[in-house]
Amino acid sequence: MIEIDQISITFPNGCIGLHPLSLELHEGQFTVLIGQSGAGKSTLLRCLNGLNKPCSGSIAVAGLGRLDNGSALREHRRRTAMIFQQHQLIGRYSALDNVLIGRVGYHSALRGLWPPSKHDQLLAVECLDRVGLVDKTLDRVDKLSGGQQQRVGIARALVQQPRTILADEPVASLDPVTSNNILSLLHRICKEDGIPAIVSLHQVELAKRYADRIIGLTDGKVTFDGLADELHQGVLQEIYQTALAA
Numbered sequence: 001m002i003e004i005d006q007i008s009i010t011f012p013n014g015c016i017g018l019h020p021l022s023l024e025l026h027e028g029q030f031t032v033l034i035g036q037s038g039a040g041k042s043t044l045l046r047c048l049n050g051l052n053k054p055c056s057g058s059i060a061v062a063g064l065g066r067l068d069n070g071s072a073l074r075e076h077r078r079r080t081a082m083i084f085q086q087h088q089l090i091g092r093y094s095a096l097d098n099v100l101i102g103r104v105g106y107h108s109a110l111r112g113l114w115p116p117s118k119h120d121q122l123l124a125v126e127c128l129d130r131v132g133l134v135d136k137t138l139d140r141v142d143k144l145s146g147g148q149q150q151r152v153g154i155a156r157a158l159v160q161q162p163r164t165i166l167a168d169e170p171v172a173s174l175d176p177v178t179s180n181n182i183l184s185l186l187h188r189i190c191k192e193d194g195i196p197a198i199v200s201l202h203q204v205e206l207a208k209r210y211a212d213r214i215i216g217l218t219d220g221k222v223t224f225d226g227l228a229d230e231l232h233q234g235v236l237q238e239i240y241q242t243a244l245a246a
Contacts, residue, residue: 001024001025001026001027001061001062002024002025002048002059002060002061002062002164003023003024003025003059003060003061004021004022004023004024004025004047004048004057004059005022005057005058005059005060006020006021006022006056006057006058007020007021007022007047007054007056007057007058007059008020008021008054008055008056008057009040009043009047009052009054009055009220010055016219016220017040017043017052017220018040018043018044018047018054018220019219019220019221020056020057021044021221021222022057023215023222023225025048025196025198026196027062027194027196028194028196028212029196029197029212029213030187030190030191030196030197030199030210030211030212030213031196031197031198031199031211031212031213031214031215032198032199032200032201032206032207032210032211032213032214032215033045033198033199033200033201033214033215033216033217034200034201034202034204034207034214034215034216034217034239035216035217035218035239035240036218036239036240037202038219039217039218039219039220039239040217040219040220040221041168041169041200041217042168042169042200043220044217045166045168045198045200046168047059048080048164048166048198049076049077049080049082049166050067050073050076050077061076064076077105078105078106078160079160079161079162079163079164080162080163080164080165080166081102081156081157081158081160081162081164081165081166082157082165082166082167082168083150083153083154083157083165083166083167083168083170083186084153084167084168084170085168085169085170085172085173086173087141087146087149087150087152087153088153089141089149089152089153089156090141091140091141091142092140092142093140093141094137094138094139094140094141095128095133095136095137095138095139095141095144095152095155096121096124096125096128096137096138098141098152098156099124099127099128099152099155099156099159100116100120100121100124100159101156102124102155102156102157102158102159102160103116103120103123103124103159103160105160106120120159123159124155124159125137127155127156127158127159128152128155130155130158130189131151131152131154131155131158131185131189132151132185133148133151133152133155136148136152146173146174146178147174147178147181147182150170150171150174150182151182151185153170154182154185154186154189158189162195163195163196164195164196164197164198165186165190165195165196165197165198165199166197166198166199167186167197167198167199167200168200169200169201169202170182170183170186170199171183171201171203171206172202179203179206180206180209183199183201183206183209183210184210186199187210199211204231204236207228207231208228208231209228211228212227213225213226213227214226214227214228214231216231216235216238216239217239218238218239218240218241223238223239224238224239
């Protein structure tokens with residue numbers, strides 16, 4: 001479980017990214033963050049892996065304690081995988097080599113001077129197989145489609161053997177059919193492995209289809225926290241009030 005206690009973010013330019021908010025993120029849940037651009041979805045996700053340091057409040061992880069402790073934060077980052085909108089892959093590298101980057105946190109800098117171990121290579125191939133890309137193991141990722149590249153990104157997250165997966169708009173750059181396929185794949189893997197996921201999405205229908213829990217953000221505040229069935233039109237108008245008013 002991750003416990004968020006009254007965290008807030010104010011950027012150097014004075015813009016408020018998050019007003020003080022508190023949440024508990026539970027084991028086994030597939031949680032989706034929704035809201036218009038600038039609502040605070042990415043800011044919240046980046047707080048959860050320490051990329052954004054809260055201006056106030058704290059984040060604590062079960063078994064590790066508060067993340068303002070340096071050793072706890074390092075261990076949390078090692079066991080927390082991130083999936084990005086723009087994939088963040090190295091184009092000239094093969095799918096296998098990109099996936100192996102997910103193992104970096106398990107080794108010292110000196111170990112990184114040597115070729116990957118057989119164990120890590122086999123684990124990476126297994127992860128590519130789980131996302132349906134074992135036949136692309138040695139292909140350069142810049143030769144793959146957008147959907148295939150995101151599958152490589154999921155495999156890279158899996159090879160990290162994470163306790164938590166964070167995904168920041170993982171299907172925003174994909175067509176509707178591919179978006180559904182990628183979310184279905186990620187959802188299935190998280191459920192099979194019991195990995196809690198926190199995913200930000202723009203597509204409300206995908207959120208309603210796959211989320212165990214939906215958190216709506218508006219101007220850096222939580223305006224909804226509940227089940228997909230509770231996400232009726234009035235709630236959506238509250239979450240997206242600025243966008244609807246425009």
